[in-house]
Amino acid sequence: MITSDIENSNVSSFAAMPTPAELHAKLPLTERAFNTVMKGREALRNILDRKDKRLFVVVGPCSIHDPQAGLDYARRLQKLQAEVEDTMLLVMRVYFEKPRTTTGWKGYINDPYMDDSFRVDVGMEKARQFLLDVCELGLPTATEALDPISPQYLGDLIAWTAIGARTTESQTHREMASGLSTPVGFKNGTDGDVGIAVNAVLSSSKPHSFLGISDRGTVSIVRTSGNAYGHVVLRGGGDRPNYDSVSVAIAEQALKKAGLPANLVVDCSHANSYKKPELQPLVMSDVMQQIRHGNQSLVGVMIESNIVSGNQPIPDDLSQMVYGCSVTDGCIGWEDTEAMLRSAHQELLQRP
Ligand SMILES: O=C[C@H](O)[C@H](O)COP(=O)(O)O
Numbered sequence: 001m002i003t004s005d006i007e008n009s010n011v012s013s014f015a016a017m018p019t020p021a022e023l024h025a026k027l028p029l030t031e032r033a034f035n036t037v038m039k040g041r042e043a044l045r046n047i048l049d050r051k052d053k054r055l056f057v058v059v060g061p062c063s064i065h066d067p068q069a070g071l072d073y074a075r076r077l078q079k080l081q082a083e084v085e086d087t088m089l090l091v092m093r094v095y096f097e098k099p100r101t102t103t104g105w106k107g108y109i110n111d112p113y114m115d116d117s118f119r120v121d122v123g124m125e126k127a128r129q130f131l132l133d134v135c136e137l138g139l140p141t142a143t144e145a146l147d148p149i150s151p152q153y154l155g156d157l158i159a160w161t162a163i164g165a166r167t168t169e170s171q172t173h174r175e176m177a178s179g180l181s182t183p184v185g186f187k188n189g190t191d192g193d194v195g196i197a198v199n200a201v202l203s204s205s206k207p208h209s210f211l212g213i214s215d216r217g218t219v220s221i222v223r224t225s226g227n228a229y230g231h232v233v234l235r236g237g238g239d240r241p242n243y244d245s246v247s248v249a250i251a252e253q254a255l256k257k258a259g260l261p262a263n264l265v266v267d268c269s270h271a272n273s274y275k276k277p278e279l280q281p282l283v284m285s286d287v288m289q290q291i292r293h294g295n296q297s298l299v300g301v302m303i304e305s306n307i308v309s310g311n312q313p314i315p316d317d318l319s320q321m322v323y324g325c326s327v328t329d330g331c332i333g334w335e336d337t338e339a340m341l342r343s344a345h346q347e348l349l350q351r352p
């Protein structure tokens with residue numbers, strides 16, 4: 001006898017989501033946000049094309065969990081941008097989707113109330129509202145694209161996208177990246193393998209056809225034209241950093257061999273600082289030295305930074321959480337962030 005448990009036997013339920021078009025109608029892109037996104041993307045493309053000599057800096061919390069603290073951070077960064085804009089383009093890390101090594105809180109979209117209620121519908125709406133608020137300040141945003149459906153909901157508010165170390169080798173993510181409207185940084189693997197990131201840049205630069213959804217939520221064949229602005233993000237791995245000049249030269253060679261532009265971003269966090277946030281300024285200063293000595297391939301850096309340094313576990317009683325402190329990876333605090341960016345600004349003023 002044919003019984004219904006032949007499929008979905010491990011699925012407990014399905015709950016409907018609003019379509020991307022419905023969420024856009026509820027929280028439409030404003031003119032100021034549109035200008036922020038378009039200007040941010042154009043500046044990033046110009047940096048990648050060497051038409052703009054500045055360094056782009058993807059900086060901000062490891063993850064957003066409290067929009068109020070997130071906006072407090074964004075306002076500080078926006079102020080600092082005005083100070084350093086001759087040498088750097090600041091792009092705020094606005095990360096809502098966390099890829100976990102095993103398990104853990106998977107981010108604000110997945111579980112906005114941080115209580116295992118998994119209200120993805122609420123999370124998506126709040127995420128869109130937050131991105132709108134940041135773009136309204138005039139600050140461009142960067143995010144990790146983890147769920148391949150999310151960009152339909154949020155993509156119009158993003159200037160730079162990361163594909164994380166755990167998904168760079170995934171065909172699904174390379175296909176998605178080939179259709180994204182932003183420049184895309186592919187992290188090297190968690191084991192330090194840069195080759196998979198080079199392959200990802202190559203793959204995503206080509207057209208792809210794959211399954212996805214349209215803005216009206218219809219399951220669709222998505223046909224893309226390829227993304228010309230893929231690049232590699234060196235984040236260290238396999239218990240070894242890879243921001244040093246030799247690792248950078250090896251990554252440059254791998255890109256050149258693949259016929260790709262030598263565009264590299266150094267992630268000062270993660271395995272490049274052995275997940276010790278306070279070591280990020282050391283990585284940054286090393287990168288500045290390389291640039292001052294004439295390196296041409298280092299176009300950007302990433303910093304994990306928050307209002308308060310370190311990180312905290314998510315308590316049962318959420319009112320006990322420290323304001324402005326990460327609930328995922330440890331970050332450097334605001335004062336150190338300012339000092340780090342001001343010092344990089346001075347270094348960059350003297351670049352050849
Ligand atoms: O940047 C974030 C984390 O490094 C990534 O999500 C993995 O986190 P985990 O190893 O704590 O799961």
Ligand SMILES: C=C(OP(=O)(O)O)C(=O)O
Pocket residue numbers: 062095099144163164165166187235270
């Ligand atoms: C998860 C992240 O990094 P990685 O993919 O390099 O581990 C991140 O930047 O939040």
